Amino acid sequence: MQISDRISGGGLAALGLVAFIYGSKLPPVRGQPVGPEVFPMVVGAGLMIFGVLIALGIGRSFEGANEVVAAEDGTTVEEKSAPFDLLTAFKVALPPALLLFYVFFSERIGFIPTAFVIVSSMCLALGARWKAALLMGLFAPPVIHLIFAKMLRVPLPAGLLPMPW
Amino acid sequence: MLDTLFEGFRLVFQTDVLIAIIGASIYGLVVGSLPGLSATMATALLVPVTFYMSPIAAVATIIAASAMAIFSGDIPGCLLRIPGTPASAAYTDEAFAMTKKGEAETALGICLWFSALGGIIGTISLIVMAPLLAEMAFKFSTFEYFWLAFLGLMCATLVARSSPPKAIAAMFLGLLVSCVGIENPAGTPRFTFGMTDLLGGIEVIPVLVGVFAVAEIMRGMALKDPPKIPHRKFGSILKGQWELTKTHKPQQVRGNIVGIIIGVLPGAGADMAAWVSYAMAKRFSKTPEKFGTGHPEGLIEAGASNNASLASGWVPSLLFGIPGDTITAIAIGVLYMKGLNPGPTLFTEKASSMYALYIIFIIANIIMIPLGIMMIRASSTVLRLPRYTVMSVIVLLCAVGSFATGNNLFLVVLVAIFGVIGYVMEKNGYPVAALVLGVVMGTMVEQSFVTSLIKSDGSIIPFFSRPVAAVLAAMTFAALLWPAVVWLMKKRRAALEPAAR
Numbered sequence: 332m333q334i335s336d337r338i339s340g341g342g343l344a345a346l347g348l349v350a351f352i353y354g355s356k357l358p359p360v361r362g363q364p365v366g367p368e369v370f371p372m373v374v375g376a377g378l379m380i381f382g383v384l385i386a387l388g389i390g391r392s393f394e395g396a397n398e399v400v401a402a403e404d405g406t407t408v409e410e411k412s413a414p415f416d417l418l419t420a421f422k423v424a425l426p427p428a429l430l431l432f433y434v435f436f437s438e439r440i441g442f443i444p445t446a447f448v449i450v451s452s453m454c455l456a457l458g459a460r461w462k463a464a465l466l467m468g469l470f471a472p473p474v475i476h477l478i479f480a481k482m483l484r485v486p487l488p489a490g491l492l493p494m495p496w
Numbered sequence: 497m498l499d500t501l502f503e504g505f506r507l508v509f510q511t512d513v514l515i516a517i518i519g520a521s522i523y524g525l526v527v528g529s530l531p532g533l534s535a536t537m538a539t540a541l542l543v544p545v546t547f548y549m550s551p552i553a554a555v556a557t558i559i560a561a562s563a564m565a566i567f568s569g570d571i572p573g574c575l576l577r578i579p580g581t582p583a584s585a586a587y588t589d590e591a592f593a594m595t596k597k598g599e600a601e602t603a604l605g606i607c608l609w610f611s612a613l614g615g616i617i618g619t620i621s622l623i624v625m626a627p628l629l630a631e632m633a634f635k636f637s638t639f640e641y642f643w644l645a646f647l648g649l650m651c652a653t654l655v656a657r658s659s660p661p662k663a664i665a666a667m668f669l670g671l672l673v674s675c676v677g678i679e680n681p682a683g684t685p686r687f688t689f690g691m692t693d694l695l696g697g698i699e700v701i702p703v704l705v706g707v708f709a710v711a712e713i714m715r716g717m718a719l720k721d722p723p724k725i726p727h728r729k730f731g732s733i734l735k736g737q738w739e740l741t742k743t744h745k746p747q748q749v750r751g752n753i754v755g756i757i758i759g760v761l762p763g764a765g766a767d768m769a770a771w772v773s774y775a776m777a778k779r780f781s782k783t784p785e786k787f788g789t790g791h792p793e794g795l796i797e798a799g800a801s802n803n804a805s806l807a808s809g810w811v812p813s814l815l816f817g818i819p820g821d822t823i824t825a826i827a828i829g830v831l832y833m834k835g836l837n838p839g840p841t842l843f844t845e846k847a848s849s850m851y852a853l854y855i856i857f858i859i860a861n862i863i864m865i866p867l868g869i870m871m872i873r874a875s876s877t878v879l880r881l882p883r884y885t886v887m888s889v890i891v892l893l894c895a896v897g898s899f900a901t902g903n904n905l906f907l908v909v910l911v912a913i914f915g916v917i918g919y920v921m922e923k924n925g926y927p928v929a930a931l932v933l934g935v936v937m938g939t940m941v942e943q944s945f946v947t948s949l950i951k952s953d954g955s956i957i958p959f960f961s962r963p964v965a966a967v968l969a970a971m972t973f974a975a976l977l978w979p980a981v982v983w984l985m986k987k988r989r990a991a992l993e994p995a996a997r
């Protein structure tokens with residue numbers, strides 16, 4: 332997901348402009364010099380300025396100078412050398428996609444089946460064997476359900492497969 | 497004073513608090529030791545659970561888990577040359593070199609022993625500094641708070657070790673996120689686009705879970721499995737540590753002081769402390785050529801430093817609500833949730849809670865030694881767990897945990913969105929810590945800014961005419977201009993160099 336600085340900076344500047352205009356249209360508070368419109372305008376202006384600076388490539392020297400820091404989590408070095416193919420892109424997109432799956436399906440089919448899909452597909456994407464993925468999907472969700480629904484009293488949807496507790 | 501201290505002890509020695517400390521410690525040790533899962537992420541995932549605890553137990557959970565995770569990150573660094581958390585990355589090579597020389601026990605012992613000592617010294621700094629600063633903070637008005645918050649934001653962008661414009665833009669993006677909703681001085685709905693879910697604003701917790709947990713998992717998806725760790729039997733872990741303590745006094749003093757200072761600076765935390773301290777150890781060493789070959793000096797200094805920074809990071813958090821690092825950014829959220837709103841009054845009205853907090857810090861750092869030894873001995877088993885067992889459950893926890901904080905599925909959507917934002921930002925050199933700081937502090941910055949302007953009738957003169965405010969303003973502008981100065985100096989030096997040749 333490497334985007335050129337021109338695009339990311341330009342995008343931020345555009346976002347700043349939108350925030351500035353949106354802010355300026357907010358109704359002021361009568362009898363007060365400043366109201367809810369000021370802060371979004373200040374922030375929008377800031378985003379515009381620094382978005383343009385990024386797009387112009389200012390400050391890039393600081394990124395290059397800190398080569399050591401690129402390895403801050405110790406793995407970035409390897410990450411860069413790994414080719415970013417379609418399969419990797421799919422794998423990277425999987426966690427947020429599974430979260431959205433939870434949003435759309437947990438209330439329809441219940442917590443346990445949804446959680447089964449999430450855990451098993453994560454396991455498979457990370458290279459687990461079919462059997463291991465199925466076992467993880469069968470055993471992890473009831474444990475999580477026990478902790479959150481029973482002990483912490485979070486109303487998790489029962490759906491198709493209510494738990495006995 | 498003595499009564500409050502006893503009350504503090506009474507608050508800590510409750511069954512639920514003690515269970516919370518032990519449970520969070522084990523959790524922190526395990527998650528911290530797994531490569532790719534950071535201490536910040538371990539802490540962020542705990543927040544939904546703290547929702548259901550008493551205030552002191554909640555704070556104890558955060559303190560214990562984060563301290564253990566920072567130490568535990570050293571274990572895979574020593575044994576596999578893969579840091580468990582970013583805070584261990586600075587000295588991973590050094591520790592692994594010691595393991596290769598057959599001194600794994602000494603290396604792990606140094607990490608454990610000096611982490612615990614650093615943590616205790618950091619706690620003492622918190623105990624000494626916080627009440628002194630609280631006295632001062634009582635005299636602050638909204639003008640000073642505005643500059644303080646602004647300075648905090650600037651510091652965080654300065655230390656971000658990336659392009660300053662990118663760091664500042666990330667911070668502004670965070671401030672923009674904090675604008676969403678009706679939580680503003682006039683109660684006007686802003687950036688809600690007619691969605692009722694957005695009226696209450698974007699909470700800090702889904703943002704944190706998104707950018708720290710989901711984004712980290714996304715990064716982990718593209719990585720290969722780490723090499724399998726060989727089974728090994730460990731000898732005595734603490735053997736020889738007392739001698740090292742006596743022979744390496746300057747390294748410890750420097751490491752602790754640097755850690756404390758970096759912890760107090762807003763936005764800079766354990767990772768930064770470790771990097772700076774390791775570099776300092778090398779610079780002041782009599783035998784710098786031994787660094788990188790398995791030399792204990794740097795390990796002692798940096799290992800002490802990252803744990804010392806943890807406690808001192810709580811100083812600005814407790815006093816001003818300005819997080820000292822990403823972990824305290826999470827802690828501030830928990831404090832507000834539990835009615836322990838940060839501010840100088842915390843030290844007068846809730847003094848016993850503050851004592852309880854200090855006691856928890858000390859306990860956590862003491863039990864770190866026995867629990868840490870157990871973790872080291874168990875490490876060959878824990879680190880053999882396939883990655884998918886933990887990572888798949890974490891995705892599920894992100895969903896359930898964020899849902900639990902408001903019983904609202906929209907929170908899960910936010911987590912997914914901020915996961916993607918965090919991933920894209922990190923890949924393109926935008927520091928996510930700056931974004932988080934903007935979100936955490938946005939409301940405070942706006943409130944102090946707008947209230948000050950209303951007080952002064954729209955004039956900006958009082959922002960500069962009050963003495964303390966003027967000093968803080970000068971510091972803020974210095975922080976703002978500093979990158980430009982560095983850049984100019986670099987350019988001049990580059991221009992002079994060819995001329996000299």
